Amino acid sequence: MPNTTAPDITAIEAAARRLEGHARRTPLLTSPFLDEIAGRRVFIKAECLQHTGSFKFRGAWSAISGLENEIRAKGVIACSSGNHAQGVALAARQHGVPAVIVMPSDAPRMKVANTRALGAEVVLYDRLTADRDALTETLAAERGLTLIKPFDDRRVIAGQGTTGLEIAEQAAEDGITDADVLVCCGGGGLTAGIALALESRSTHLRARPVEPAGFDDVTRSLATGTRQRNASNAGSVCDAILTPTPGLMTLPVMARLCGPGIIVTDEEAMRAVALAWSRLKIVLEPGGAVALAAALFHGERIKTSDVICVASGGNVDPDVFTRALATLTD
């Protein structure tokens, strides 16, 4: 029986101490142009400016820094289409330990290339035919590697939750008294971590997951009260957040603390990528822009006077980005 007990605020605070001086405190950005589109004040937590271009570095550093020295020295292994891969690769390199990353062969080229350039050994598998988990277990057992899971891991969730600690601080600094906090949601590690941090630090801020259409397992799970699964594993431009089903550890946290999910289309995500480029001067990948898309294009689902969007990642191939920019002149 796996341990499905999520971290508490003490674990998130401990992760924050381990991350100090290693993770970046990312800025909370604004634009009068985005406020006008959304019809309310919009604040964007720019986690794309985090090391490796996504929030995943926080969880990876938290998990690796929390291992016992002897175990860590043998190295770590992770499965990821890209952002978790890069986070684990850099955190492992900075700890001076080997990392093996198991990636689908159709992952964005930039993410594969970056993961290798950050010193990790990349093992590619075919998403349609191979058994990823069996492959990973075999490699881990053979080499004594510790698996760093992308979301169902207490230290990973605690690391992602440090984003929530910063949001609580920055909201107070900016005079935000009542806001939904929209979070780009795959397996729910970031959403659950932020929800746990806000529960303790900012009860007037409420986390809500945002997902791409067709990959709304968390939204449906929250609505029905039972764990739902997506019909497909691929077919959206939001590759970073196409998780088949919510985490065993993250879903109970989200069910207890989060507001209802919001679903956006790929087209809305692409328009949000373009608007973040023109109005905020930040680079988002489509999966990292769904929260902003929800704020901009689904304002009727939001009741608070202000809204905070986590812009969770910016690792995108140039051709996808160029297509996003083309939406500005459509």
Add this chain to the structure above:
Amino acid sequence: MPNTTAPDITAIEAAARRLEGHARRTPLLTSPFLDEIAGRRVFIKAECLQHTGSFKFRGAWSAISGLENEIRAKGVIACSSGNHAQGVALAARQHGVPAVIVMPSDAPRMKVANTRALGAEVVLYDRLTADRDALTETLAAERGLTLIKPFDDRRVIAGQGTTGLEIAEQAAEDGITDADVLVCCGGGGLTAGIALALESRSTHLRARPVEPAGFDDVTRSLATGTRQRNASNAGSVCDAILTPTPGLMTLPVMARLCGPGIIVTDEEAMRAVALAWSRLKIVLEPGGAVALAAALFHGERIKTSDVICVASGGNVDPDVFTRALATLTD
């Protein structure tokens, strides 16, 4: 005789107090990939994340907030191809006073549109045939508007200099003990302001101007000891920094405090735009990327172990940006 006495550190500190809570403290970003290209540690002061997408907001706010109430109430006027325009427009709107912006008719579309959207009245002129200064003087006299100059103004330089105060603080936080501070340079307001701030706060940091090839008036002026002029006013993709000649107020400051200038090609600026996109997840315009281009592609001109680059602006049209991204696969 115009007053050509530059501001001192006291004026920069006063500007910093007026800017507090209004300008953003922009982050100092890094990437292991950029360090590898440059062969040294590279730190990027991301002023593209400033309000209106460039450092110009600092000077505009500093100048407008420093006016006497009765004079300010009548409104302000500025001449600008774009970034100064947007900075003045937003700062005027936030002060509740009218702004007239005189812009060349070939300015980037996005800059003209944004300036209007920020509430300013835009007056277009033909760069080749019209007398911009006469037009501006007439408008100012008719309506009682105060001219906010782009660089030869004590309060504007003091405002831009607050970037240097932040660089000094952030360099200390990041353990940078010896670095050239490369600054994208047009008329020299940002370069001179930063140089003045560093003179007082970080004597181990030295400002150096960076200019596009063919528009190297400051570099030649520093090298020859006399004020030089560019042969042309247009013809580079770095539209933000194509000033014909150094400022009367800024050049003496740069001559006293700055290291030698560095010149980069348009192609190098475009590659720096693309690398800032892929490695830092920030959006730069070519003129805002020349300092980064110098660090990446002219490392032989730099002797310090670390280098700090000011990424001064990110207001760029989608077609130019798409061309920049294409350099990644060339």
